[in-house]
Amino acid sequence: MVVTAAYGAEQVRQAGGQRAMLPVIAGAGADGVEIRRELFSSEELLALPALGESIELLGLLACYSAPAALFMPDGTLNPDLTRYLSEASTLNALWLKVSLGHFRDAQPLDALRSLLNASGMALVVENDQTDCGQLAPMQRFQAACREMALPSR
Template identity: 35%
Template sequence: MTVILNTWVFEALVKQGTSQVALTQHVADLGADGIEVRREYFTDIAQETAEIGKLAKQLGLIVNYSVPDEVFTPTGELNPQLPTYFAEGQAMGIEKIKFNTGHFDRFTGDLAAALGQLPLDQIEMNVENDQTPVSGTVAAIEAFLTAAHQATSADIGYVYDLGNWAFTQGDAAASAQALAADTHYIHLKNTREEQDKLVTTADLDTGIYDWRELLKLLPHDVPFALEYPMATDAEITQQLQLLRAEVGD
């Protein structure tokens, strides 16, 4: 199996000023297969993307890219920033780039032409269920993926984010079943209610979801990412071992 560490795992270090370049080495030292870089954590994008790309290649790490932006703007246009995000990804040598769908429901243009502007033959684009009613429903994701697969032969897929279903009050099991065929990547985190609000926990085994049962509904031949803050390397190592023991090699 392939296990990626999303850099949210190192939230405390990032807040202390640790760069994602340094975290690339840290991910390798912890024994993960790759790093998922978060765009919002950059301080100097041009410099850091180039350095991450060089270092990850030396270390043999997979690099994926999480971009907190949408494919379609609120007016239904293809996001004009997408080529920039793909160029940043190319500098890092990424395999996958992840967005939110956004307002595909308002798109009225030529989808084949729109997607044809992007280097989808070089980088796999995925959309994730986020924590909004716009992009965080099965219907919204299915609508975009169905249209995209009709418009292009590019391998556009879906990132199943377990913890986010709690925030949209979605059915995590039914969603897994509905979207399993399009699932190219799985983000794992658990969620619980704390003082009348939902919070992400630091342990897969703590929260409202039985993640082991849910994984039975999803493919196992795709990469998995741990995506929740943890305080120590010991905790990260334990969670990596927990996941690997369940899914296997």
């Protein structure tokens, strides 16, 4: 996967957005592209179906990265997760990638399972460079996911 952000946000913007980078990425022989939500203008967010079609026409796989935490400061699921899953689905992404955020306990994982099952989308959860990006919460989250057989990586 080639991350569109690897070209730099300004270059992506000057090229005409992430859609304009797809031929470059495909031409380089990449198998896929990581689409970054933070690089979208409000107009580009409205054009996700066209971006998904372009990805497919070029024979690329896609994943979708949203600059958002899975868990809010109070330990609840991010209320925007449904929107991000829908956007990922519109792009025909293989998975949605988010940061862990403020994971406290397994209580919201049943709701997460329901959202993932309804969307059919896989979820990749990563640490980030914030105070939330510590090893222990990620280990607790991964253990809870294994215990509940949640489809996350």
